Amino acid sequence: MQYEGIVYRPPSEARSLILQLTIGCARNTCTFCSMYKAKQFRIRDLAEVTADLEACARLYRDRVRRLFLADGDAMIVKTRDLLYIIHRAFFLFPLLERVSVYAAPKDVLAKTDEELKALREAGLTMAYMGLESGDDEVLKRVRKGADSAQIIEAGRRLEAAGIAVSITAISGLGGCERMEEHAIHTADVISAIKxxxxxxxxxMVEEEVPMAKEIREGRFTLLSPKQIMEETRLFLTRIDSEGTVFRSNHASNYVILAGVFNRDIPDMIRRIDRAAALSEYRPESWRGL
Ligand code: SF4
Known part of the structure; x- marks a missing residue:
């Protein structure tokens, strides 16, 4: 298997075989993201990807149960080629159970409902989609390249096709300037997608990203841990997405939360209030991306 540059995957894909269908991110504009800044985007040659899969199958034929398609937005690949790779993977790895992918909203919208259904039938069961914020002003400021209406439509269409959506938002992305709007509109977008x-x-802002300059110039103000938890509390009081499995247990989070919406919201709010009363936040030195 050939890998190019640093390869990222969601935490829940730790046991998956990772296959780079693309290199980098086709947009690469988000002001807070450093993941693919060192890579020039391209879609890999299908023959090269297939050769990687075949080489891997010679070694791990009976050990691969999950496959994750990288890099930043593999849904940009033509449906015909995605179907070919997914079918080939199920043929080469007889114990393969699921295939998942990072999906940018606009790449999902570029596919028809029939294409999404065909991908699901072939074995694509999960798409990880970055919402980042539900607030259009924040999305514009961070140069996400999609607005909340597009993200809602993409998420709904994936779920309607049977492809489970795992959506991620970023606490603090509105800064002090748009803390409330970020919390409320993010909850509203997730509630609309369910x-x-x-x-x-x-x-977490790394030195080399454009947002770091905004902070230095006073155009963006980072939230304190206490404010992050106030924002999260507001988000939880607003959300209505029955049955959504929720996690806030990443290494970057100040307080670990986990539960199922809407059932576990009161418990999670109690956990936030307890942490706030005791100032029990993960120390900065323990946080990581
Ligand atoms: S779309 Fe995703 S991977 Fe690409 S720059 Fe934005 S956050 Fe990073």
Missing amino acids: PSYASLLTL
């Missing part, structure tokens, strides 16, 4: 899974990371 994804299978939702999670919150917490903003």
Whole structure:
């Protein structure tokens, strides 16, 4: 298997075989993200990807149960080629159970409902989609390249096709400037999609990203741990997404939360209030991306 550059995957894909269908992110504009800044985007040659899969099958034929398609937005690949790779993977790995992918909203919208259904029938069971924020002003400021209406439509269409959506938002992404709007509109977008899974990371800004310059110039103000938890509390009081499995247990988070919406919201709010009363936040030195 050939890998190019640093390869990222969601935490829940730790036991998956990772296959790069693309290199980098086709947009690569988000002001807070450093993941693919060192890579020039391209779609890999299908023959090269197939050769990687075949080489891997010679070694791990009976050990691969999950396959994750990277890099940043493998849904940009033509449906015909995605179907070919997924079928080939199920043929080469007889114990394969599921295939998942990072999906940018606009790449989902570029596919028809029939294409999404065909991908699901072939074995694509999960798509990880970055919402980042439900607030259009924040999405514009961070140069996400999609607005809340597009993200809602993409999420709903994936779920309607039977592809479980795992959606991620970033606590603190509105800064102090749009803390409330970020919390409320993020909750509203998730409530409108009702994804299978939702999670919150917490903003961490690396030195080389454009947002770091905004902070230095006073155009963006980071939230304190206490404010992050106030924002999360507001988000939880607003959300209505029955049955969505929720996690806020990433290394970047100040307080670990986990539960199922709407059932476990009161418990999670109690956990936040307890942490706030005792100032029990993960120390900065323990946080990581
Ligand atoms: S956040 Fe996602 S869409 Fe934005 S630059 Fe990073 S990988 Fe690309």
